[in-house]
Amino acid sequence: MQFSLQHQDKQSNARAGELITDHGKIETPIFMPVGTAGTVKAVHQRELENDIQAQIILGNTYHLYLRPGLDIIQKAGGIHKFNGWERPVLTDSGGYQVYSLADTRKITEEGVAFRSHISGNKLFFTPEYVMDIQRIIGADIIMAFDECTPYPCEYQYAKDSMHMTHRWLKRCCDRFDTTDSLYGYKQTLFPIVQGSTYKDLRVQSAETIASFEREGNAIGGLSVGEPHEDMYEMTELVCGILPKDKPRYLMGVGTPANILECIALGVDMFDCVMPTRNARNGMLFTTQGIINIRNAKWQDDFTPIDVELGGYVSTFYSKAYLRHLKHSDEYLAGMIASVHNLTFYLWLVKEARKHIIEGDFAAWKDIMVKKLMVRL
Incomplete structure (x- = not known):
């Protein structure tokens, strides 16, 4: 993987860059649609590519491990061959499930014992095994195994968890560096900064992660219930420490306003289930x-969903028709809304990139944040 910075905003820490993988180029800042089980819910791959213009999508190691399973993915020739998506893919390591499945897991120094939420069968993920799983899945960018701490959590818990995440990272790097990709293209490993909302822990974690000198870095453990102000403070702190010449990925964030504010702080990559999950519930950005x-x-508004946004679904279907579909429980409602919301998210980061290059990002961002938070 190669990353190059092309423009730096003079009024903020926003950057425009280019990330090149063996499956294609990614222009940053970028939003990654979430395809947990190898599919972005209710969206065809051709829509992702042609209408939404996604450059990279995200999958989840834990869910893909359970279904369809590693044997199937390996027989297919990796995730790209299996799901027909030929652009870059990033996989989360399953560390978020350490957080979200807290009632059914046990953490030890060796790894994490889970129970499958599908079958109830016992699972055991170690840092080494998570690297092996992601080698088999075959994503272009893979994540180190970590513990995503809850919010709020006690200082000592956050500190102990952070140190264990660092020890796990060493094991991840050792396994990654002594194994090869299975499908003839290169994979890249990103470490993850932790430390909850404690400044000293975030500083220590960012410095430790940076010392591993990997090709990119991620910021985890945010957008888990903390106030937005705390998320921004931790993000700004960490971005001031992580290397400027490498991409920064803020995991699981967030609303359109969150994304713009964090672009201004120096983040390059984002993912979140919000655009598709909210779409299925009838919320449109x-x-x-x-x-x-x-x-x-x-109910009688026959204007397009968002004529300024462009794109087929946003300009072809009316608000009245989409409301009718939603109230009729038609599957098409979720499909149209999902494509629209993802088109909006990709438009938003593309516009942010344009304004970074043009030199007026900060002023544009302040206007857009206020506008995007209005309930129509």
């Missing part, structure tokens, strides 16, 4: 603000 398509005010 638009260039003018947020729409709840279930509301009666849209």
Whole structure:
């Protein structure tokens, strides 16, 4: 993987860059649609490529390990061959499941014991095994195994967890560096900064992660319930420490306003389930603000969903028709809304990149953040 910075905003820490993998080029800042089980829910690959113009998608190691299973993915020739997506893929290591499945897991120095949420069968993930799993899945960018701490958590818990994440990272790097990709293209390992909302821990973790000198770095353990102000403070702190010449990935973030604010702090890569999950519940993100398509005010509004956004679904379907589909429990409602929201998210980071290059990002961002938070 290669990363180059092309522009730096003079009024903020926002950057525009280019990340090159063996499956293609990614222009940053970028948003990655979440395809947990190898598919972005309710969206075809051709829509991801042609309408949404996604440059990279995300999959989840834990879920892909359970279904369809490693044997199937390896027989297919890796995740790209299996799901027909020929652009870059990033896989989360399963560290988030250490957080989200807290009731059914046990953490030790060796690794994490889970129970499958599908079958109830016992699972045991070690840092080494997680590297092996991600080698078999075959994503272009893979994540180190970590513990995502809950919010709030006690200082000592956050400190102990952070140190264990660092020890796990050493084991991940050792396994990654002594194994090869299975499918003839290069894979890249990103470490993850932890430390909850404690400044000294975040500084220590960022410095430790940077010392491993990997090709990119991630910031984890945020957007788990802490106030937005704390997320921004931790992100700014960490971005001031992580190398400027390597991509920075803020995991699981977030709302359109979150993304713009964190771009301004120096983040390059984002993912979040929000655009597709909220779409299935009838919430649309638009260039003018947020729409709840279930509301009666849209029942006779025959204007396009978002004519300023462009794209097929945003300009072809009316708000009244989408509301009708939603109230009729038609699957098409979730499909249209998901494509629209992802188109919006990709438009947003593309516009951010344009304004970084043009030199007026900070002023544009301040206007957009206010506009995007309006409930229409």
